[in-house]
Amino acid sequence: MAASVILPAPVERAALAARHGWGPDSAPAPLAALATAQAGLHAARLLTPYVTAHTRNPAFTGDELRAALSPGGTLVKIRCMRRTLHLWPLDQAPDAHMATLRLRLGATRATARRHGLAEAGLRRWGQRAVDALAAGPLSDRDLQNHLAKQHPGRTDVAAIRLGIKWAWESGHITYRNASASLHREERQYALLSHAHPGLALTGRDTRAATIALVRRYLHAYGPAAEGDVLWWTGLTRAEITPALAALRQDLVRVRIDGLPDELLALEEDLERIRSAPPLPAGHVRLLAFEDPTFKGYFTTRSRYHDPAHTAQAFNTIGEVRAAINVAGRIAGTWAWDKRTRTVRSTLFTTQPAAVRRLIRHHLERVETFLRTEPS
Numbered sequence: 001m002a003a004s005v006i007l008p009a010p011v012e013r014a015a016l017a018a019r020h021g022w023g024p025d026s027a028p029a030p031l032a033a034l035a036t037a038q039a040g041l042h043a044a045r046l047l048t049p050y051v052t053a054h055t056r057n058p059a060f061t062g063d064e065l066r067a068a069l070s071p072g073g074t075l076v077k078i079r080c081m082r083r084t085l086h087l088w089p090l091d092q093a094p095d096a097h098m099a100t101l102r103l104r105l106g107a108t109r110a111t112a113r114r115h116g117l118a119e120a121g122l123r124r125w126g127q128r129a130v131d132a133l134a135a136g137p138l139s140d141r142d143l144q145n146h147l148a149k150q151h152p153g154r155t156d157v158a159a160i161r162l163g164i165k166w167a168w169e170s171g172h173i174t175y176r177n178a179s180a181s182l183h184r185e186e187r188q189y190a191l192l193s194h195a196h197p198g199l200a201l202t203g204r205d206t207r208a209a210t211i212a213l214v215r216r217y218l219h220a221y222g223p224a225a226e227g228d229v230l231w232w233t234g235l236t237r238a239e240i241t242p243a244l245a246a247l248r249q250d251l252v253r254v255r256i257d258g259l260p261d262e263l264l265a266l267e268e269d270l271e272r273i274r275s276a277p278p279l280p281a282g283h284v285r286l287l288a289f290e291d292p293t294f295k296g297y298f299t300t301r302s303r304y305h306d307p308a309h310t311a312q313a314f315n316t317i318g319e320v321r322a323a324i325n326v327a328g329r330i331a332g333t334w335a336w337d338k339r340t341r342t343v344r345s346t347l348f349t350t351q352p353a354a355v356r357r358l359i360r361h362h363l364e365r366v367e368t369f370l371r372t373e374p375s
Contacts, residue, residue: 004252020293036089045290071195078201083104099212122166227299286362286363291323294323331348
């Protein structure tokens with residue numbers, strides 16, 4: 001591992017903005033490239049991936065994401081880091097799936113035990129779900145009803161749902177939102193082999209997958225602390241430490257002005273980071289609720305906001321609220337009001353008039369975008 005490098009904080013913020021596509025330059029337009037840049041698009045909330053794409057590429061439309069997630073598309077939705085939903089390019093999804101599979105199957109087993117269902121029962125219902133989808137995709141309700149009718153007398157709804165979940169978490173089936181609006185969900189299940197022919201989520205060595213996932217994290221979010229890696233992945237130190245050790249020859253220690261932590265970055269990324277010109281003082285971008293950028297850190301997230309505003313910028317379980325970003329730091333929050341179909345916002349401190357005008361422009365633009373689709 002190379003010796004420590006010291007970076008000015010504005011340079012590091014500008015490098016992150018450029019890498020994640022919300023800097024002054026254009027973001028990568030293909031959604032797979034955008035997802036690669038963020039090491040997966042966070043998708044735990046319906047709006048998040050749509051707003052993430054829109055705030056990077058104002059010409060983006062919801063249909064583009066729906067097409068990317070449709071059969072034969074470029075993205076697949078899986079539950080992975082921190083057991084949350086992410087959208088991954090097909091070639092990268094197996095690493096995220098296998099590195100985090102233990103977390104998801106363990107949680108499913110624990111839930112099943114609370115319902116009196118052993119793992120053998122989970123697997124049986126999971127296989128029944130796979131068999132039911134052999135003829136083609138089914139909605140969530142239709143799949144549950146089909147399984148109940150096929151197995152009369154064994155219609156424990158919890159067992160059926162957990163079996164479907166097991167089949168999905170195991171990587172045999174997939175689901176997408178078949179709704180024509182980003183404001184609603186119509187969950188549709190399909191066999192993975194039907195939705196994404198040639199994609200196999202299972203079979204990758206877990207250790208190799210974890211190393212690849214940590215490398216992608218550092219490429220997207222470095223410089224970062226080991227605690228940030230632990231937070232983002234949801235994995236244990238016993239899993240992360242060997243992965244970092246395997247990458248040791250590719251890493252460089254980094255310090256950022258104002259932060260006490262010694263951070264890690266990939267040496268191959270150092271010149272890109274160092275050469276980023278600082279963001280203009282009036283550079284404004286809106287980021288989504290749980291946007292990948294600020295979701296990527298915990299130990300060192302104070303570099304992107306004033307710690308006095310932590311309770312306003314993050315909720316009590318660590319989720320980052322939709323952010324008004326000025327020059328790479330969280331200057332306020334915004335939210336979509338479903339009832340009034342309007343955007344409301346709060347600034348933490350007074351901003352110059354020119355910056356306030358830019359913020360209003362971006363708020364109006366995201367409001368227009370969210371209003372283009374039916375509620």
